[in-house]
Amino acid sequence: DAGVTQSPTHLIKTRGQQVTLRCSPKSGHDTVSWYQQALGQGPQFIFQYYEEEERQRGNFPDRFSGHQFPNYSSELNVNALLLGDSALYLCASSLTSGSLLFGYEQFFGPGTRLTVL
């Protein structure tokens, strides 16, 4: 089991550009959540996808959007990049059905480090 994988590992963009980050969930998982972790801080919830729809969203602007594919993988898109978008972007996968038995565990990938210049 490869666990949660994310690509790319690192990315450098300039202000105003657009970026797409990708995530493949752990085998058997059907739900993907995205978090932003600024340097020295805890992760902040961006949104969660289940059955190809956004199920819940945190306090992030519409510049942040996402997508989930039929194979449960997911993309995070950020438009009109700002310097403040520089962060580690973490993807977490979980299993919605039967989650009560497993504490709704979310397993995280290694993250994508985005630097905006």
Added chain:
Amino acid sequence: GEDVEQSLFLSVREGDSSVINCTYTDSSSTYLYWYKQEPGAGLQLLTYIFSNMDMKQDQRLTVLLNKKDKHLSLRIADTQTGDSAIYFCAERGAAGNKLTFGGGTRVLVKP
């Protein structure tokens, strides 16, 4: 809204026990979690506790939950140098599926 607070730093000698503390505000929290993050890496789930429990033990890890005071702690027995990392507590509210994280506690284990 939800808020989770942790102390910033803990220094401990190898072989001693570490205790990391966390407080949260959401009285509807259903599950509480402890994650470990090593430099340059993602988050590793260590353990979790359901909100109707007050203790959970998993090998060297002991989680204590005081729901009345909204206080969570993680005790690591026989702390090793490999335990040096940042530890995050997180809570899952009843209203949704997101996790709310604290700011993290940096644990330094000295030989």
